[in-house]
Amino acid sequence: MDKKMKKHILISAGLVVVTIIAVAFSIYQTKKLENEYVLPKEQPQVAFERIKRRPPPVISRPEDYGMVVTDNNAPVLTEGYWDEMISKKVSQLKKDTPKEVLGKLNQKIKEDPAKTKEKMKLINENIKNFNALLAKEPNNLEAQKRLKHFLMLKSLAKELPTNE
Amino acid sequence: MNNRGVALIISYMVVSVLTILSSVFLVGSSTESNVARNYSNSSRAFWIAEAGMAQAYRNWVNNTTQPEGGVSFGAWAYSIDTSSLPIITVTGTCGSATRSIQASFVRIPSAFDNTVSVGGNMTLNGLLAKVEVYDKTRISGAFSKTAFATATFSDKQEGVSKDATTIKIPDYNNNGTTDEFSDFVAFGDEAVAGYSADEVVHVTTDGTVNIFPDTSLVGKKVIFVEGSTPGTGNVNIFFDATWEDNQDLTVISTGTITYVEPLQYTANSRLSTVSWGDYGEISVFRSEHESVVYSHEDASFVDILDWGQTTGNIITNNNLGLTEVLTYEKFYYSDRAKNGDMPPGFGLLSGSSGTPYVRDWQEP
Numbered sequence: 001m002d003k004k005m006k007k008h009i010l011i012s013a014g015l016v017v018v019t020i021i022a023v024a025f026s027i028y029q030t031k032k033l034e035n036e037y038v039l040p041k042e043q044p045q046v047a048f049e050r051i052k053r054r055p056p057p058v059i060s061r062p063e064d065y066g067m068v069v070t071d072n073n074a075p076v077l078t079e080g081y082w083d084e085m086i087s088k089k090v091s092q093l094k095k096d097t098p099k100e101v102l103g104k105l106n107q108k109i110k111e112d113p114a115k116t117k118e119k120m121k122l123i124n125e126n127i128k129n130f131n132a133l134l135a136k137e138p139n140n141l142e143a144q145k146r147l148k149h150f151l152m153l154k155s156l157a158k159e160l161p162t163n164e
Numbered sequence: 165m166n167n168r169g170v171a172l173i174i175s176y177m178v179v180s181v182l183t184i185l186s187s188v189f190l191v192g193s194s195t196e197s198n199v200a201r202n203y204s205n206s207s208r209a210f211w212i213a214e215a216g217m218a219q220a221y222r223n224w225v226n227n228t229t230q231p232e233g234g235v236s237f238g239a240w241a242y243s244i245d246t247s248s249l250p251i252i253t254v255t256g257t258c259g260s261a262t263r264s265i266q267a268s269f270v271r272i273p274s275a276f277d278n279t280v281s282v283g284g285n286m287t288l289n290g291l292l293a294k295v296e297v298y299d300k301t302r303i304s305g306a307f308s309k310t311a312f313a314t315a316t317f318s319d320k321q322e323g324v325s326k327d328a329t330t331i332k333i334p335d336y337n338n339n340g341t342t343d344e345f346s347d348f349v350a351f352g353d354e355a356v357a358g359y360s361a362d363e364v365v366h367v368t369t370d371g372t373v374n375i376f377p378d379t380s381l382v383g384k385k386v387i388f389v390e391g392s393t394p395g396t397g398n399v400n401i402f403f404d405a406t407w408e409d410n411q412d413l414t415v416i417s418t419g420t421i422t423y424v425e426p427l428q429y430t431a432n433s434r435l436s437t438v439s440w441g442d443y444g445e446i447s448v449f450r451s452e453h454e455s456v457v458y459s460h461e462d463a464s465f466v467d468i469l470d471w472g473q474t475t476g477n478i479i480t481n482n483n484l485g486l487t488e489v490l491t492y493e494k495f496y497y498s499d500r501a502k503n504g505d506m507p508p509g510f511g512l513l514s515g516s517s518g519t520p521y522v523r524d525w526q527e528p
Contacts, residue, residue, distance in 0.1 A: 145442075152424050
């Protein structure tokens with residue numbers, strides 16, 4: 001066998017080896033693709049409420065969420081208490097609320113001063129009545145609750161806009 | 165130069181290229197075929213699991229036994245796992261493909277069928293007041309009103325069973341008894357745990373939490389105020405706590421909840437409440453809001469010289485009192501909750517009676 005023939009045989013063998021490797025590689029790649037192929041999972045419609053996750057921690061600063069926490073000894077049956085809390089919060093809200101939203105709200109609740117006066121009269125009458133009842137029955141929880149509600153409403157009526 | 169042998173090399177090269185190409189096409193077409201088969205099997209497995217879920221739902225509604233060990237249809241099969249009720253897992257198989265789906269089956273309490281559901285008596289103390297309740301009003305006790313008030317109901321029934329007007333807190337502490345304070349606390353914890361940390365606010369206090377509209381409450385789903393004993397952890401909500409359109413927020417309290425002057429201006433938002441103690445709504449200006457209200461005790465509405473409109477469901481296990489002074493108050497029904505669009509946390513109040521409903525499903 002002469003030198004040239006050997007060279008040809010070597011080149012041919014090389015080509016065969018390269019062909020085999022290329023074919024094997026392409027088969028490996030496509031099979032890998034085939035095995036890895038999976039259908040995407042359907043997305044949940046709604047998170048399962050019952051699947052327990054670790055509950056989020058209890059927050060230590062409710063004021064970070066604009067909340068005001070008061071203890072049970074707060075003087076909730078006095079007018080000044082609600083005046084202070086509500087006026088402070090309402091002025092803060094007026095600052096924080098976008099002007100267009102505030103305008104919309106004002107439009108909704110603005111009313112005739114005579115009507116506000118009438119409301120105040122009704123609220124004051126109720127406050128007077130419940131105060132009188134509580135003077136007789138200081139432990140009447142229902143009367144305490146109702147008085148608190150009317151005091152809240154009075155402070156609100158003072159703060160919200162009228163057409164004046 | 166001697167060119168002998170070049171033809172052989174060129175022919176080898178051509179043969180090699182042709183071999184590579186034909187191999188690639190051959191393997192490619194076989195792979196495509198396998199991928200198509202996998203896709204088909206996977207789809208079939210999914211839909212066979214869906215069929216199994218439909219069967220599981222039917223069995224649950226009819227209170228019949230779930231098929232033991234699964235059901236097979238030749239090469240296809242499904243198996244139903246009911247060990248974690250109300251969550252049901254169904255696995256479908258087809259060939260080598262397996263798909264599982266989970267759903268939770270609940271019963272929406274009958275109280276959600278009604279605009280107003282009262283477990284006790286309903287009273288209207290009014291002075292030149294007018295109250296209208298649209299759709300169903302169901303009262304386990306009786307309705308009464310003062311002489312100078314007018315009440316109009318589309319459909320009112322008195323003396324109905326408490327099953328149709330009240331909701332019991334499920335046995336969340338697993339002691340065999342429902343409707344205990346500890347069940348309510350566990351319910352609140354579960355409601356909070358059902359959402360991510362940035363969607364909830366959990367406050368523990370025996371005092372009173374006053375909630376005002378605040379940008380930090382955007383996107384919140386649940387606010388849970390937890391007191392250590394029944395009647396503590398009271399909440400006052402001023403105006404509204406939803407700050408963006410489409411917000412759905414539930415406030416849960418172990419004490420009382422007072423909603424002061426609802427001024428809901430956001431579109432399609434809903435602020436709902438769940439309280440172990442009384443619920444009170446008071447307004448002095450025009451109020452208009454959408455809410456699902458559930459009070460384990462009494463509920464009351466106080467309106468003065470204005471008009472109000474509440475859309476949703478008012479559910480109180482005890483008495484409902486309306487105090488209207490020169491007002492016009494309207495209550496409208498919303499079928500959002502009834503149709504499964506429950507406010508956050510309310511799905512956990514589902515019990516063993518009511519309308520069967522697939523609350524949600526997912527592919528785990």
